[in-house]
Amino acid sequence: MSLRIVVCVKYVPDATGDRHFAEDLTVDRDDVDGLLSELDEYAVEQALQIKEAADDDAEITVLTVGPEDAKDALRKALSMGADKAVHVEDDDLHGTDVMGTSLVLAKAIEKTGYDLVIAGMASTDGTMGVLPAILAERLGVPQVTLLSEVSVEDGTVKGRRDGDSASEQLEASLPAVVSVTDQSGEARYPSFKGIMAAKKKPVESLDLDDLDIEAEEVGLEGAWTKVDSATERPARTAGTIVKDEGEGGKQLAEFLAGQKFI
Amino acid sequence: MAEVLVYVDHVDGAVRKPTLELLTLARRVGEPVAVALGAGAADTAATLAEHGAVKVLTADAPEFADYLVVPKVDALQAAYEAVSPAAVLVPSSAEGKEIAARLAVRIKSGIITDAVDLEAGDEGPVATQSVFAAAFTTKSRITRGTPVITVKPNSAPVEAAPAAGAVEALSVSFSEQATGTKVTSRTPRESTGRPELTEAAIVVSGGRGVNGAENFAVIEALADSLGAAVGASRAAVDAGWYPHSNQVGQTGKSVSPQLYIASGISGAIQHRAGMQTSKTIVAINKDAEAPIFDLVDYGVVGDLFEVVPQLTEEVKSRKG
Ligand SMILES: Cc1cc2nc3c(=O)[nH]c(=O)nc-3n(C[C@H](O)[C@H](O)[C@H](O)COP(=O)(O)OP(=O)(O)OC[C@H]3O[C@@H](n4cnc5c(N)ncnc54)[C@H](O)[C@@H]3O)c2cc1C
Ligand SMILES: Nc1ncnc2c1ncn2[C@@H]1O[C@H](COP(=O)(O)O)[C@@H](O)[C@H]1O
Numbered sequence: 196m197s198l199r200i201v202v203c204v205k206y207v208p209d210a211t212g213d214r215h216f217a218e219d220l221t222v223d224r225d226d227v228d229g230l231l232s233e234l235d236e237y238a239v240e241q242a243l244q245i246k247e248a249a250d251d252d253a254e255i256t257v258l259t260v261g262p263e264d265a266k267d268a269l270r271k272a273l274s275m276g277a278d279k280a281v282h283v284e285d286d287d288l289h290g291t292d293v294m295g296t297s298l299v300l301a302k303a304i305e306k307t308g309y310d311l312v313i314a315g316m317a318s319t320d321g322t323m324g325v326l327p328a329i330l331a332e333r334l335g336v337p338q339v340t341l342l343s344e345v346s347v348e349d350g351t352v353k354g355r356r357d358g359d360s361a362s363e364q365l366e367a368s369l370p371a372v373v374s375v376t377d378q379s380g381e382a383r384y385p386s387f388k389g390i391m392a393a394k395k396k397p398v399e400s401l402d403l404d405d406l407d408i409e410a411e412e413v414g415l416e417g418a419w420t421k422v423d424s425a426t427e428r429p430a431r432t433a434g435t436i437v438k439d440e441g442e443g444g445k446q447l448a449e450f451l452a453g454q455k456f457i
Numbered sequence: 458m459a460e461v462l463v464y465v466d467h468v469d470g471a472v473r474k475p476t477l478e479l480l481t482l483a484r485r486v487g488e489p490v491a492v493a494l495g496a497g498a499a500d501t502a503a504t505l506a507e508h509g510a511v512k513v514l515t516a517d518a519p520e521f522a523d524y525l526v527v528p529k530v531d532a533l534q535a536a537y538e539a540v541s542p543a544a545v546l547v548p549s550s551a552e553g554k555e556i557a558a559r560l561a562v563r564i565k566s567g568i569i570t571d572a573v574d575l576e577a578g579d580e581g582p583v584a585t586q587s588v589f590a591a592a593f594t595t596k597s598r599i600t601r602g603t604p605v606i607t608v609k610p611n612s613a614p615v616e617a618a619p620a621a622g623a624v625e626a627l628s629v630s631f632s633e634q635a636t637g638t639k640v641t642s643r644t645p646r647e648s649t650g651r652p653e654l655t656e657a658a659i660v661v662s663g664g665r666g667v668n669g670a671e672n673f674a675v676i677e678a679l680a681d682s683l684g685a686a687v688g689a690s691r692a693a694v695d696a697g698w699y700p701h702s703n704q705v706g707q708t709g710k711s712v713s714p715q716l717y718i719a720s721g722i723s724g725a726i727q728h729r730a731g732m733q734t735s736k737t738i739v740a741i742n743k744d745a746e747a748p749i750f751d752l753v754d755y756g757v758v759g760d761l762f763e764v765v766p767q768l769t770e771e772v773k774s775r776k777g
Contacts, residue, residue, distance in 0.1 A: 444767025
């Protein structure tokens with residue numbers, strides 16, 4: 196029985212670009228280049244390693260919910276070695292919050308069919324880090340999240356979660372939802388062969404109708420949260436910068452004393 | 458006045474500081490009712506009462522330690538159903554966010570994560586968040602259901618506000634999902650004796666410039682002279698010089714201390730994401746062009762191996 200893995204990947208504005216908000220207070224996606232979230236590359240990498248460990252008896256589908264350009268993220272994941280892709284795209288999705296996105300992803304995952312869902316630890320734009328837990332709740336399957344190490348054997352997923360106060364070993368039966376951290380291992384670069392092969396891999400497009408989701412359940416109007424204002428943080432007032440000429444440590448101490456830290 | 462549920466983060470009954478900060482915020486929107494789970498839950502009551510909890514709902518069962526997250530969601534949901542609160546506040550730890558998010562799905566409510574402030578508003582609590590690596594500040598509300606909000610450490614002062622803090626046992630029936638993910642072993646993190654990174658008033662961090670695990674002693678010495686926590690950049694962590702649990706930044710801890718001292722750290726956007734809201738920022742870097750200097754209140758261009766030990770000595774002698 197082949198293992199069906201679905202990897203959730205997000206297309207995000209480049210964090211090193213000048214990110215800002217559009218007039219409707221959604222993330223402006225026009226002025227900053229988008230890319231496959233770096234943190235989701237780790238999810239693709241772990242899917243590939245799980246497939247390799249299963250002697251290739253696995254099929255990896257990468258799934259994204261996002262605008263037209265989000266195909267770039269799918270293409271990158273396919274060129275890393277994923278087998279096929281699903282792109283959920285619909286004009287009514289603009290402004291969807293985490294509750295709506297998780298609904299769409301859950302329906303698309305069910306439609307695709309899965310034994311294992313793998314997500315990143317957080318998206319690099321929203322940075323909530325809660326979507327994998329919500330997916331597990333919606334799908335009614337175990338949540339095995341924030342893993343720095345993961346393996347799958349005989350229908351069981353195991354992994355290490357490094358929490359705030361302890362490091363835990365976790366175990367659950369499939370089907371399950373996993374998320375992996377950036378400690379799980381460097382993601383591979385797509386090879387030239389991988390890039391060429393990706394061009395021929397299937398990308399299925401789905402819209403809300405295909406998933407039996409009403410427009411009111413998603414989008415800015417369907418969101419359960421509302422951003423009332425977004426203000427640019429005032430630039431920090433220029434500080435004092437001194438060059439160390441043998442007294443730098445002492446000068447710094449003087450500053451800290453002035454601020455009552457010493 | 459409406460009641461507000463506050464999820465308690467504690468270690469064997471010792472309440473962690475972010476929960477006390479939550480109580481301060483909770484009092485702005487209603488009467489805090491605390492929910493404490495697991496071993497030592499009832500021992501939290503005295504501290505919680507001192508800081509404004511009118512009631513403390515407690516539950517203990519082996520499930521809380523033996524299985525991941527879901528048993529706690531079941532318990533928080535039981536508390537939610539017992540109290541019908543105006544809002545649910547949870548500390549923004551990795552686990553806290555997951556608990557809050559699953560509860561929000563179950564009770565069909567919106568969720569806001571990583572708030573840095575909270576005020577009462579005409580249409581429910583208004584949460585302030587710091588986004589895009591702290592380049593923007595947003596104010597948001599929840600428009601559907603009972604607001605579920607997670608709040609970052611150091612977002613509010615801890616205030617004494619004595620209240621009854623009556624302990625009540627919470628009865629929890631675990632869902633089918635509760636035992637889905639087994640915790641087969643747990644290795645507690647060894648205590649360093651230093652303050653908790655996210656809770657510390659002062660954080661001293663080292664980056665690639667520290668150049669070796671053994672050299673982190675220089676950073677630790679400064680931290681100890683100031684009673685500070687030690688942080689590290691991802692470059693230093695990836696090199697194996699310092700534990701990942703001390704990483705500051707997007708994929709590490711987010712800190713917001715009174716004073717942040719960065720040594721040998723360039724100030725990449727992902728690092729800034731975790732420290733930019735610090736009150737006072739100081740950097741030591743030998744490259745005058747390092748982007749970290751755009752953030753600082755005081756910067757020293759120089760070799761950290763000269764500047765930091767001199768600073769440490771000076772701090773020690775001033776403190777006597
Ligand atoms: C998805 C993603 C997530 C990330 N998450 C994080 C994160 O959570 N936290 C994080 O920190 N980074 C994170 N990064 C990495 C980040 O982009 C940077 O690579 C990292 O912060 C660099 O660390 P650094 O400043 O220590 O090293 P460098 O950028 O190499 O800077 C070292 C600095 O030390 C100075 N220096 C060298 N020697 C000395 C000396 N003797 N005295 C004084 N100064 C000296 C140099 O001038 C230089 O400015 C992430 C990256 C990605 C892609
Ligand atoms: N629009 C999306 N499409 C596909 N996957 C997503 C999307 N949004 C979030 N995810 C997945 O959920 C993880 C956590 O996201 P978040 O909770 O938004 O920080 C990401 O690392 C992705 O794996």
